[in-house]
Amino acid sequence: MINNNLIEDYLSSKGIYPARKYRNYSMYHAPYREDKNPSMMVSGSRFEDLALGLSGGLNKLKELMHDSPNIYIYRSSDKIIDNKSSSSFRFIDSKEIGNNPILNQYLASRCIDISIAKLYCREVYFTNGKKSYFAIGLPTILKNNFALRNIYFKGNLGSGISYFQNGYLGQNLKIFEGMFSMLSYFQTFQYSKCELFRGDVLVLNSLSNINKIKHYASSYSSLELFFDRDKSGVASTQKVLTDYSHAEDFSEVYNGYVDMNDSLIGIRKMIESVKGKILK
Known part of the structure; x- marks a missing residue:
């Protein structure tokens, strides 16, 4: 039967x-x-x-x-984690990007290839009380500290900025507000055989970390700013431009969008729309 x-x-x-x-x-x-x-x-x-x-x-x-590290069974008393809960997170493990189909799907929804996410991010498994969770994690300069993102959550496990040396010390430093703006930049220009794909990387993970730029600014001949195009992002851009004469605002290239990821998703939707009209 x-x-x-x-x-x-x-x-x-x-x-x-x-x-x-x-x-x-x-x-x-x-x-x-x-x-x-x-x-x-x-x-x-x-x-x-x-x-x-x-x-x-x-x-x-x-x-x-x-x-998943543990099966998560939702109960009506449970709440989606918010940023205020991050201090109670406990790190369990991290894995190479690509193992978790849920996180793979999340990256796809943000138009980020696994190969690009692997360059900088990890799958992070952590607990909050007795519950287990996982997210895309961008390592910060502090051990086992990450900026975390998944479909429901934007927060941090620990704290800190993220800094990656790609061999351009003394040349250019690309400075991003958040991980998905950074990933979207390298996603967009991954096939460009030019200066667009070159540079060391600094991700603030929060605009409250903007003063941390001073620890890196003097080590580079140019600072390339890719902050959000919202009110706080524009104000922060102006502050950095005022503080450092070798800083330049690159956010104008995605004017009309909130950030690089918003721009990437918008362009992908436009391409699919044009394809649909041509191929129907």
């Missing part, structure tokens, strides 16, 4: 039950990530994560659940 409820039976064996049941399908809180609103649809032997665009059968679901 064919079991048409393979996935529901498997989940119930783990103590995981539907948040809502309908005639032809059930809605679950995705058990492999924090899912405040139930977004995993299960129908017979198939599931679909409506938030992440993932789908598959029982083996795929098992793979996703086993990839």
